[in-house]
Amino acid sequence: MPQLLSPKQVAVALGASESSLKRWCDQGLLATVKTAGGHRRIAAQEALRFAREQNHSVVAPLILAMPATDDRKSRRIEGCAERLATGLLANNEQACHAIVLDLFLKGQPLSQIFDEVIAVAFRTIGEKWECHDAEVYQERCSCQIALRILHELRSKQTEPNSDLVAIGATIEGDQYSLPVTMSEIVLRSVGWSAQLLGSSIPFDSMTKAIQRHKPEMFWLSVSFIPDESAFISGFNRLFEAASKTNTAMVVGGRALTAEIRTRLRYSAFCDTMRHLEDFAKTLRRQAEVVPKKSRKPRKNS
Ligand code: B12
CATH class of the missing domain: 3.40.50.280 (Cobalamin-binding domain)
Structure with missing residues (x-):
């Protein structure tokens, strides 16, 4: 079941006025559903899709069930792989989710996050394991964390409406x-x-x-x-x-x-x-x- 939000909640999440939000809905830029009582609601996944595609900042990510991070301004992917490898080896699951979901929130293509951040972090983990700087359990545990991050990303996607x-x-x-x-x-x-x-x-x-x-x-x-x-x-x-x-x-x-x-x-x-x-x-x-x-x-x- 998608998490449904009121237009006001989405406006707060995006740091936009309610009238801008209404306009985007009217223009069909943001898909809405109607409650039984006739009120408009927006799925959190849809609000995220809109923010990513329109390059719109998200000022209150918690409303969209996204982790809060300290580093809101930066869109940089550089350094993320290294931070992720460190977080994975330290079993710091929260930090790892925040690194990846923050890049997602800022509109980085998922393919780029996977190729340039997650795969690179695992290459580092593999090298450390080979040099006896990481234990087998740390490698296995890193995989479990990464899989949970992937499942979370999947849950943030809108359901594809395609016959392909x-x-x-x-x-x-x-x-x-x-x-x-x-x-x-x-x-x-x-x-x-x-x-x-x-x-x-x-x-x-x-x-x-x-x-x-x-x-x-x-x-x-x-x-x-x-x-x-x-x-x-x-x-x-x-x-x-x-x-x-x-x-x-x-x-x-x-x-x-x-x-x-x-x-x-x-x-x-x-x-x-x-x-x-x-x-x-x-x-x-x-x-x-x-x-x-x-x-x-x-x-x-
Ligand atoms: C995690 C890991 C494991 C885990 C995997 C757990 C899991 N749930 O996935 C487990 C414990 C199972 C494992 C086991 C083994 N592993 Co291992 N493993 C790794 C490690 C650390 C990371 C691999 C990984 O998942 N990376 C993340 C992915 C996303 O990155 P990637 O594979 O590079 O994929 C990218 C591209 O190649 C491409 N891509 C890959 N596949 C596909 C598919 C499609 C359709 C597309 C479009 C693109 C694409 O896109 C990805 C993103 O950019 C690597 C180290 C390393 N250097 O990578 C060793 C490594 C691959 N393992 C190795 C070995 C030897 C093994 C074992 C044979 C060990 C053993 N003796 O049992 C077994 C074989 C297991 C088996 N039967 O499948 C060696 C391989 C050496 C070699 N020359 O082949 C490595 C390099 C470690 C090392 N340095 O020695 N391993």
Whole structure:
């Protein structure tokens, strides 16, 4: 259930007058819902979307269930990865949420937060672990905190109202949950109805999901490959199934070396979340030109 706020509460959160707020609602810039008594209400997620897209400051973030930070003026992403790594290793969950959610509030694209802050912080944690400067439990705990931050970001997104469906997963034996979860959030941020199936899913089960849902996109995050030849044959079978439903197969992840990629068939390989965002926007623009009804009918296999 979205948290619903009165126009007055949103005006206070944004540091705007009630009349400006009313004007934005009337212009359709801010979506409202009506209560049973006929009063206008605005979902907190919608107010956040508006603030991010219109580059509007949020002066009272607590009203929008966002953490308060000391550093309201700065929009800088520099230094955030280092602060995040320190906060994660110190198990300072509150500080970590504040760093990421503050960047979100200030309108930084989610793809950039993921590529330049969270992934970089985890690289630092990996290096520290390798040099025995961090314990295994600190790495595991950091992952738990990061996952909770990702779930919180997802809860702050407006529900995508799109007929473009994407589903995604990691292969059986691949336990890396951060990049696959980030992909779902990035796709949702650019208007896709993205649904993460989960981690460690056998290829046969992914094939069934594609046949059942006929998504426009399937994303596969590959950070660890337990058995290379089984992966290549399983993946290429999945690609065949995806071709029958006109599903674009998008892949990414540290385990997909250039050598392995030459033996795979796919629609796009992404090094970063930014690449995924750009590819998803391109597919969306193409789909807008050819509306779903007039797209080539998909064969059922
Ligand atoms: C956290 C972590 C784990 C955790 C993951 C927990 C979880 N819930 O996700 C656990 C404990 C499971 C783990 C296990 C292992 N790990 Co580990 N792990 C890491 C660590 C510290 C961070 C990885 C991470 O999640 N980063 C955050 C993500 C978001 O960043 P990223 O992977 O770089 O992804 C970015 C891009 O690559 C891209 N991207 C990635 N995937 C995708 C997918 C799509 C679709 C798109 C569009 C983009 C994209 O976008 C992301 C954002 O920019 C790294 C250290 C490092 N240098 O990164 C080691 C590291 C990757 N692990 C390593 C190893 C060796 C292992 C194990 C094999 C150890 C073992 N012997 O058991 C196992 C294998 C596990 C398995 N079966 O899956 C090595 C890999 C070495 C190598 N050359 O391959 C590293 C580099 C550590 C090291 N320095 O030795 N690990």
